[in-house]
Amino acid sequence: xxxxxxxxxxxxxxxxxxxxxxxxxxxxxxxxxxxxxxxxxxxxxxxxxxxxxxxxxxxxxxxxxxxxxxxxxxxxxxxxxxxxxxxxxxxxxxxxxxxxxxxxxxxxxxxxxxxxxxxxxxxxxxxxxxxxxxxxxxxxxxxxxxxxxxxxxxxxxxxxxxxxxxxxxxxxxxxxxxxxxxxxxxxxxxxxxxxxxxxxxxxxxxxxxxxxxxxxxxxxxxxxxxxxxxxxxxxxxxxxxxxxxxxxxxxxxxxxxxxxxxxxxxxxxxxxxxxxxxxxxxxxxxxxxxxxxxxxxxxxxxxxxxxxxxxxxxxxx
Amino acid sequence: xxxxxxxxxxxxxxxxxxxxxxxxxxxxxxxxxxxxxxxxxxxxxxxxxxxxxxxxxxxxxxxxxxxxxxxxxxxxxxxxxxxxxxxxxxxxxxxxxxxxxxxxxxxxxxxxxxxxxxxxxxxxxxxxxxxxxxxxxxxxxxxxxxxxxxxxxxxxxxxxxxxxxxxxxxxxxxxxxxxxxxxxxxxxxxxxxxxxxxxxxxxxxxxxxxxxxxxxxxxxxxxxxxxxxxxxxxxxxxxxxxxxxxxxxxxxxxxxxxxxxxxxxxxxxxxxxxxxxxxxxxxxxxxxxxxxxxxxxxxxxxxxxxxxxxxxxxxxx
Numbered sequence: 001x002x003x004x005x006x007x008x009x010x011x012x013x014x015x016x017x018x019x020x021x022x023x024x025x026x027x028x029x030x031x032x033x034x035x036x037x038x039x040x041x042x043x044x045x046x047x048x049x050x051x052x053x054x055x056x057x058x059x060x061x062x063x064x065x066x067x068x069x070x071x072x073x074x075x076x077x078x079x080x081x082x083x084x085x086x087x088x089x090x091x092x093x094x095x096x097x098x099x100x101x102x103x104x105x106x107x108x109x110x111x112x113x114x115x116x117x118x119x120x121x122x123x124x125x126x127x128x129x130x131x132x133x134x135x136x137x138x139x140x141x142x143x144x145x146x147x148x149x150x151x152x153x154x155x156x157x158x159x160x161x162x163x164x165x166x167x168x169x170x171x172x173x174x175x176x177x178x179x180x181x182x183x184x185x186x187x188x189x190x191x192x193x194x195x196x197x198x199x200x201x202x203x204x205x206x207x208x209x210x211x212x213x214x215x216x217x218x219x220x221x222x223x224x225x226x227x228x229x230x231x232x233x234x235x236x237x238x239x240x241x242x243x244x245x246x247x248x249x250x251x252x253x254x255x256x257x258x259x260x261x262x263x264x265x266x267x268x269x270x271x272x273x274x275x276x277x278x279x280x281x282x283x284x285x286x287x288x289x290x291x292x293x294x295x296x297x298x299x300x301x302x303x304x305x306x307x308x309x310x311x312x313x314x315x316x317x
Numbered sequence: 318x319x320x321x322x323x324x325x326x327x328x329x330x331x332x333x334x335x336x337x338x339x340x341x342x343x344x345x346x347x348x349x350x351x352x353x354x355x356x357x358x359x360x361x362x363x364x365x366x367x368x369x370x371x372x373x374x375x376x377x378x379x380x381x382x383x384x385x386x387x388x389x390x391x392x393x394x395x396x397x398x399x400x401x402x403x404x405x406x407x408x409x410x411x412x413x414x415x416x417x418x419x420x421x422x423x424x425x426x427x428x429x430x431x432x433x434x435x436x437x438x439x440x441x442x443x444x445x446x447x448x449x450x451x452x453x454x455x456x457x458x459x460x461x462x463x464x465x466x467x468x469x470x471x472x473x474x475x476x477x478x479x480x481x482x483x484x485x486x487x488x489x490x491x492x493x494x495x496x497x498x499x500x501x502x503x504x505x506x507x508x509x510x511x512x513x514x515x516x517x518x519x520x521x522x523x524x525x526x527x528x529x530x531x532x533x534x535x536x537x538x539x540x541x542x543x544x545x546x547x548x549x550x551x552x553x554x555x556x557x558x559x560x561x562x563x564x565x566x567x568x569x570x571x572x573x574x575x576x577x578x579x580x581x582x583x584x585x586x587x588x589x590x591x592x593x594x595x596x597x598x599x600x601x602x603x604x605x606x607x608x609x610x611x612x613x614x615x616x617x618x619x620x621x622x623x624x625x626x627x628x629x630x631x632x633x634x
Contacts, residue, residue, distance in 0.1 A: 073606065083605045131472035145572070147464060147471075154464075154574025155448035156610070164604050165568040168486065169561075177604060244486075251482040255462070255572050257471025287481050287494060288400045289390065293473070 002065035004058055006051065006105070007312030009112055010034055010071040012086035012139035017047065019054050020312035024123045026305060028054045040089045040098065048102050066106035067099055068314035070115025070307050072140070076314075077157040079109050085164075085176030086140045108314040112136070112307060114151045114160060116299075117144025119310025120262055124301040132260040133252055134299070135162065137245075137267035137274075140176075141184040141191075147256060163188070167248045187245040189266050192220035195237050208233040224270045238273040245274075246281025253282070253290050260295035264306060268298045319382035321375055323368065323422070324629030326429055327351055327388040329403035329456035334364065336371050337629035341440045343622060345371045357406045357415065365419050383423035384416055385631035387432025387624050389457070393631075394474040396426050402481075402493030403457045425631040429453070429624060431468045431477060433616075434461025436627025437579055441618040449577040450569055451616070452479065454562075454584035454591075457493075458501040458508075464573060480505070484565045504562040506583050509537035512554050525550040541587045555590040562591075563598025570599070570607050577612035581623060585615045 004027070008017040011034060018029030030050055037043035055061055073084035079096030081087065100107040110118075117134040120126040126134075130149045136142035141163030145152040152159045163184035164177060171181030172194065185191050196210055196218055209226040210218060210233055226234035249261055267274055279296050286294075299306055321344070325334040328351060335346030347367055354360035372378055390401035396413030398404065417424040427435075434451040437443040443451070447466045453459035458480030462469040469476045480501035481494060488498030489511065502508050513527055513535055526543040527535060527550055543551035566578055584591055596613050603611075616623055 085604070147469065152464065152573060155576045156574055158606050159572065159574035161571040161574075161604060161606075165571050166564055166602055167483075169484065169564055179602060179604070247483055247486055251568070252572070254478040254482050255476065255569070256469060257473055257476035257478075259472045285483055285496060287402070287478060287496070289475050289478075 003063050005065050005312040005315045006055075006067040006103075007115075007308035007310070008047070008067060008069045008099075009115060009307030009311055010069065010074075011112060011307075012072060015043075015047070016308055017051060018308045018312075019058055020309060022316070024309055026308055027058060029308060030054070035088055038088065040093050040095065044098055044102050047099075051103075061103070061105060064105055066108065066315040067103055068115070068311040069095065069099065069107060069109040070112035070311040071095060071109060072112055072142070073158075074109045074111045075157040076108070076110040076114070076153055079107070081109075082158075085174070106315065110151070110311075110314060111142070111144070111160060113142030114144040114153075115310035115314065116142070116264060116307045117146055117151060117310065118313050119301060119306035119308070120144075120299060121146060121149075122313050123309050124262070124299055124306055125297060126260065126262060129259050131256065131258045132262060133162075133256070133258050134262045134264060135249070136265040137187055137189070137263060138265035139189055141188050145256060146258075162248070162252060165248065165251070167244055167251075183244070183248045187241055187248070187267070189220040192223055192237060192241055192267065193218060195240055196223050196233075199233050199237060199240075203233065206233055210234060220267060221269075224273070227270065227273050235273070238270060239277045241267075242274050242277025243281045246278040246283075247285050249278065249282040249296070250285035253286060253294050257290065258294060260297060262297055262299050264299045271298075320380050322382050322629040322632045323372075323384040323420075324432075324625035324627070325364070325384060325386045325416075326432060326624030326628055327386065327391075328429060328624075329389060332360075332364070333625055334368060335625045335629075336375055337626060339633070341626055343625055344375060346625060347371070352405055355405065357410050357412065361415055361419050364416075368420075378420070378422060381422055383425065383632040384420055385432070385628040386412065386416065386424060386426040387429035387628040388412060388426060389429055389459070390475075391426045391428045392474040393425070393427040393431070393470055396424065398426075399475075402491070423632065427468070427628075427631060428459070428461070428477060430459030431461040431470075432627035432631065433459070433581055433624045434463055434468060434627065435630050436618060436623035436625070437616060438463060438466075439630050440626050441579070441616055441623055442614060443577065443579060446576050448573065448575045449579060450479075450573070450575050451579045451581060452566070453582040454504055454506070454580060455582035456506055458505050462573060463575075479565070479569060482565065482568070484561055484568075500561070500565045504558055504565070504584070506537040509540055509554060509558055509584065510535060512557055513540050513550075516550050516554060516557075520550065523550055527551060537584060538586075541590070544587070544590050552590070555587060556594045558584075559591050559594025560598045563595040563600075564602050566595065566599040566613070567602035570603060570611050574607065575611060577614060579614055579616050581616045
């Protein structure tokens with residue numbers, strides 16, 4: 001009888017991992033950088049070195065049913081990461097196989113955002129929902145789409161790449177994908193930073209606390225800190241980001257008519273600053289049959305927890 | 318034992334209907350105008366007057382299992398047409414109930430585009446597909462989304478309104494919905510006519526066969542006729558329309574990762590003129606994991622047949 005599962009959530013910047021019990025409690029967790037590891041081999045070595053003591057602490061590998069992994073462009077059907085634009089590791093990476101060989105445990109892998117959606121459905125505010133979409137507003141923009149209680153995988157396992165849908169045709173170039181005007185170019189932490197740099201350059205006459213940061217140090221977090229102090233440009237950045245995000249959400253609603261959209265990730269720390277313009281733009285762009293029906297909310301799970309729990313849930317069945 | 322079903326396909330301009338047998342053959346069919354009937358009561362009277370002789374011809378109402386209806390904004394769960402922007406009849410119309418009372422037969426109703434997708438899956442080129450999207454390029458732009466062999470209805474029955482997704486934010490105003498920049502504003506017969514009028518006004522210096530038509534007579538059909546004669550502006554209109562349609566299709570692919578997208582409706586008569594720019598724009602806007610994988614094709618069913626067959630299929634179960 002296996003008592004534990006490992007959940008690993010690989011994000012563009014950081015990887016979070018933990019030991020999870022059958023009741024959905026994270027017993028121990030830790031994190032490591034994703035993008036500081038040049039090769040995936042090196043990354044797996046570091047992961048294993050950090051996890052081995054955790055595994056031993058609860059009784060050794062025999063106590064584990066296996067490992068669930070959420071990763072950008074992770075494919076449930078193949079166990080591969082395929083051409084992830086936000087990772088350094090290029091091409092097709094047989095990650096499930098590589099982790100399985102290193103850990104000597106069964107491994108299942110899916111898209112990181114799908115894993116978060118599963119976590120939200122099992123342990124979060126989507127517990128009673130059968131039709132919802134989760135949007136992760138992190139380094140990139142991820143999405144997990146649940147239809148009739150099941151993760152939408154599509155015919156090849158790649159469904160739900162909503163961050164790469166085009167919302168400003170001909171707009172900002174995404175450095176990872178080469179696509180112009182995708183949602184991720186605007187509504188991610190990276191996008192918010194870029195909007196800040198653009199607006200500061202466009203409006204040299206407008207004073208802003210953001211000008212006190214060096215260009216290297218300016219992040220979406222700086223924008224948040226300045227916005228709550230009432231900085232005009234910082235607030236304008238959130239309004240602009242919310243406008244674009246809300247338009248995109250309206251499009252998603254008209255595709256699958258979900259009961260709720262759940263927002264996760266770093267940008268949601270901005271609270272009403274991002275929620276209010278997003279909700280307004282979403283409602284403004286919906287057909288009447290959809291207006292005032294979709295619950296737009298922030299995840300109630302701790303940021304890392306949903307993804308670790310969701311990833312671990314992959315392996316229980 | 319019932320041998321026949323009635324299939325009714327209500328479009329923005331015309332309504333097509335027919336008697337269908339258990340093998341999916343349309344025994345008799347006819348059509349009437351949709352938008353010339355001021356009230357829905359009048360419309361149902363005309364439908365009944367035209368269908369009664371058809372029903373009697375094959376043995377009377379006892380031979381019928383019921384009526385399946387595809388209608389704009391038709392809701393499978395409620396049997397209502399709700400706030401259809403392309404119909405004259407406003408608000409919520411309990412159409413299934415009204416037809417059932419008039420015909421004294423069981424009635425099931427769904428979105429017209431969903432009905433076409435069912436027809437395509439049962440009798441058309443989607444016979445072996447479990448993940449596909451149908452897009453109807455008619456007076457408006459309709460869509461039916463099939464996931465794992467089932468029509469996507471969403472939590473309330475309204476999923477699949479892809480014609481109303483925003484693809485040119487702040488763009489052309491849709492007279493029916495008040496939304497700006499929706500796909501339907503560009504990639505419908507109405508949209509093509511509007512693009513023609515815009516381009517002709519913008520480029521008074523460019524000669525065009527389209528200038529021989531009166532503004533009232535200029536339709537998407539005129540644009541097609543001029544384009545095959547090599548008219549520059551007419552060809553430009555199809556390139557523009559295909560560009561926008563292709564971008565929208567790329568977004569849909571990144572949502573649900575279908576095996577195929579099947580195009581229907583009047584605009585598809587333009588063949589390669591619309592297919593080539595659409596395919597190019599779709600591929601240009603896809604992430605590498607989706608490129609050159611999605612079959613983009615025209616329906617092989619006769620235009621009216623898919624919708625009549627699909628509507629009738631609703632009632633067989």
